[in-house]
Amino acid sequence: MKLWLDTDFGDDIDDALTLEAILNDSNIELLGISTVFKNSPLRAMLAQEMVRRSGKNVPIYAGKSLPLQGLRKINHGEIYNQYGKELEPIDQSFIAQDETNQASEAMLKAMKDHPDAYVLAIGPLTNLGVAVSLDKEHLLSNHPIFFMGGDWKRRVSEWNLLCDVEAAARLFKAKLDLYAIGLEETEKTRMSKEEEERMRSTGSGPLNDYRRKLMERFKQSTHWEITPHDCLAYYALLNRNNLLWGKGRPQVEVEGEDAYIKLSEGDSLHYLESFDRLAFINWLCQSMN
Numbered sequence: 004m005k006l007w008l009d010t011d012f013g014d015d016i017d018d019a020l021t022l023e024a025i026l027n028d029s030n031i032e033l034l035g036i037s038t039v040f041k042n043s044p045l046r047a048m049l050a051q052e053m054v055r056r057s058g059k060n061v062p063i064y065a066g067k068s069l070p071l072q073g074l075r076k077i078n079h080g081e082i083y084n085q086y087g088k089e090l091e092p093i094d095q096s097f098i099a100q101d102e103t104n105q106a107s108e109a110m111l112k113a114m115k116d117h118p119d120a121y122v123l124a125i126g127p128l129t130n131l132g133v134a135v136s137l138d139k140e141h142l143l144s145n146h147p148i149f150f151m152g153g154d155w156k157r158r159v160s161e162w163n164l165l166c167d168v169e170a171a172a173r174l175f176k177a178k179l180d181l182y183a184i185g186l187e188e189t190e191k192t193r194m195s196k197e198e199e200e201r202m203r204s205t206g207s208g209p210l211n212d213y214r215r216k217l218m219e220r221f222k223q224s225t226h227w228e229i230t231p232h233d234c235l236a237y238y239a240l241l242n243r244n245n246l247l248w249g250k251g252r253p254q255v256e257v258e259g260e261d262a263y264i265k266l267s268e269g270d271s272l273h274y275l276e277s278f279d280r281l282a283f284i285n286w287l288c289q290s291m292n
């Protein structure tokens with residue numbers, strides 16, 4: 004299977020776990036990686052180290068650091084990150100770099116060259132929003148796009164959607180083959196101490212060691228349990244035909260500093276209805292080897 008990964012690698016640990024699972028899978032041809040949000044060049048460097056350790060050759064593009072609507076929403080809450088001060092909030096130097104559309108253009112080119120490719124988006128949707136605008140040939144509409152984002156059954160404001168409401172709205176308006184993996188399902192993946200330990204101790208290569216280091220930093224800086232939200236999006240992509248999907252026509256509703264999904268009747272988007280948690284955790288731990 005051919006895949007493009009769009010990621011905000013470098014905050015929550017789940018992007019790193021997802022990339023490791025992808026790199027460990029010999030059935031996946033990873034066509035490229037684009038990074039997004041706040042400091043996408045640094046995120047690209049962090050992801051590059053993981054790719055380097057895998058011994059694979061995957062092109063990596065620093066995408067948009069700024070959301071489409073600018074800074075309006077970006078100060079909602081603090082972003083935690085396991086890299087201490089490395090991922091500073093956005094500043095003017097990133098804004099200058101942001102003028103290129105290289106990541107979205109590279110994504111579109113990969114879609115053109117590989118008609119059977121999938122897109123997996125596990126960060127705010129800015130790069131995809133830009134790609135939709137640049138996509139004069141409607142290349143994206145022929146490729147299933149799986150993304151972690153939104154909350155499809157409750158009125159809960161979800162981070163990826165909130166960080167770029169405009170990009171999400173742009174995706175929902177375009178005629179795309181969208182599969183959403185929402186917070187109401189991904190939060191069920193929160194791992195117990197025993198499950199974390201099982202994952203931590205899996206594998207002994209350089210790639211596995213890098214993941215262990217990132218996990219340690221994440222735990223030290225947040226003291227949070229690991230919730231592999233993004234890994235569920237990848238799992239759902241791999242198991243798309245065996246999972247239950249709901250359908251609807253989504254709209255984003257902004258209310259103050261929050262953003263919600265309003266779902267009306269239609270079939271322009273599929274959202275994950277449910278999954279077998281134990282099967283997912285077993286798959287995840289095996290994927291770390």
Ligand SMILES: [Ca+2]
Nearest residue numbers: 011018125126
């Ligand atoms: Ca993410």
